[in-house]
Amino acid sequence: MTSPVLLQGVPNSPYTRKMLALLRFRRVPYEFLIGVPAAAGMGASMSMPAFRRDGLGAANVGLAPTFYWPDETGALQAVVDSTFIIRRLEREHGRRSVLPSDPVVAFIDYLLEEYADEWLTKSVMHFRWDHARDIEKAGKILPLALDTQLAPEAAEHFTQMFTKRQTGRLHVVGSNEATKTLIESSYVRFLKLLSAHLERHAFLMGARPGASDFAVFGQLTQLTQFDPTPMALALEHAPRVFAWVEHAEDLSGAACTEDDWVKRDSIPDTLLALLTEMGRTYVPVMLANEKALDEGHDEVQTEVDGTTWVQNPFPYQRKCLAWVRDEYGKLSTADRAVVDGLLEGTGCKTLVE
Template sequence: MYTIHGALGSPYSMKMRALMRYRRIVHIWNHGMVAQSAALAKVKAPVIPVIEYPDGSFHNDSTPIVYDLESRHVGRSVIPPDPARAFLSHLLEDFADEWLTKAMFGYRWLENVDQLQMSRWLAFDAAKGGGRETSEAFAEQFRSRQVGRMAIVGCTAENFPLIEASTRAVLQALEDHVGDRFCLFGTRPSLAEFGIYGQLSQLGVDPTPQAMMRADFPYSFRWLLHIDDMSGIEGEWDDPSTPLAPVVNLLLKQVGLIYGPFLLANAAALEKGEETFSLEINGMPYSQGTFKYQVKCLADLRQRYAALDDKTRADLDPLLSECDCLDFLTSV
């Protein structure tokens, strides 16, 4: 049996829990400070969730785990069988993991009302008792640490207009889609839905973004609870000849507009040995510290695109070009 050592306030923990629920992979949900600390001692990068496998090994980094589970468990795959749609699903999941997470972090730690509630809730989740005074003291320490990281991860007040605009565009695309059906590539969920869900699950809890979602995107807000547990969904993949749902095009346009330039700027800065980078998108500024992991993400996306066969690339290229995604996937 698997054990997910995670947290309710961790978007990647929620992503993996929802995915494993859908895939009906038997697991234990283990959250709290003691469990997390023990699990983190078993992995190199101190991030959650940490997945304990039935053989006693420990793993983190959610996307590689998803693909490893695909190789180990037959049935209820989250990877569309059509290679073009499998690539698009992965691209959207990567966008969610690496860009939408800035909305989660920014909404949580920019405003005092969110800082206060969420630091206390996260401390409450971690401690599971121990007294309110102790819990709230830990909350203040955690709050200070997280707020202190805002600039390095790009979640500043100066950057937030761009982050918020892209978040609202994603939510509007979903709002217009989920009234017809819940999933992007058929009537069953793909990797993309779980990546998007992970980040939005936190917006659905924190005070400021929750109020925004309830007021402006009520069906996207409710959609989160459905993605959280799709174990009862059977569903089918769309036939590859079926036109893509408009939501896919709209989400890809956000990838091309923001995520591609972000990845390229980060990679260029890191290659020059620079510690920060800046760019402007739609007249809105953005700057943050350079990260090696995002360079790995860009390289992985390019490798996945290059590995597609000629016919698949020919089918995909017009869409990728229309959405301004092709250049960053093919440039070197």
């Protein structure tokens, strides 16, 4: 019997929710420590006594979730980045894979996982820290979600601290006066397109979920289920998506067979429409971000959907783009041709050209 996978994170972190739902679907035993993971050189993790553990290593960056894996000496090493952790879990636990077996379908799944992790997350940050009622709710709940026994004065202190820090960080994800309408309308379009897809398919990847389903789920746990403004938009435009998020939380009982994946020769139009949405926003921003960093500019500026997009360069997202190209590079020549055909007209092809 292998020991449970140990992870630490917080309920309002989209990536934490992505990974918890994935572990449940995969029936991988786990232990979840509620708290803010420690970063190297930044002191201990912030958690309630019940969730404190000795001997947890610290990652270079304190990100939620952090996984702790024993090395050959048994010491717990901190590991971050859900996309890589998903692949490691696949190597260590064989059953109920979330990676489509057909490399062509797996690449589409990878793209949509990227879209959720790197683009939908802009909506999460934007709505939460730009709209008054959302700021108020997150400010109040987030400290208590870490420690339900916080004294009222301490809770108030953290409310002020979190609110100041997060409202001041909106620029990191590119949310500003010039881009807010664009971010909000892209979220509503995404909801409608996902809803249309879910009318005919249980998941993005067909009758069983792929990594992209969990990535989308993670972001939507906050957008449709927690923050008031994007939740109201979901209830108005895509009640089906609201219900889907409630289902995806625990798919431990869902059946999955090899035949349940979408097939490369019958990729649903509704999935291509989601890729086209990705091509409209995520793609130009990721390419412009890369160009700005390569050319040493201190600002990213590009046209997205007829609006000017301005943000600070984001080095991590340049790495993400390189990883997308690595995945594409791993495809055989024949599979690459099939992927190229599928991406034709979606606006996503320039990512890998």
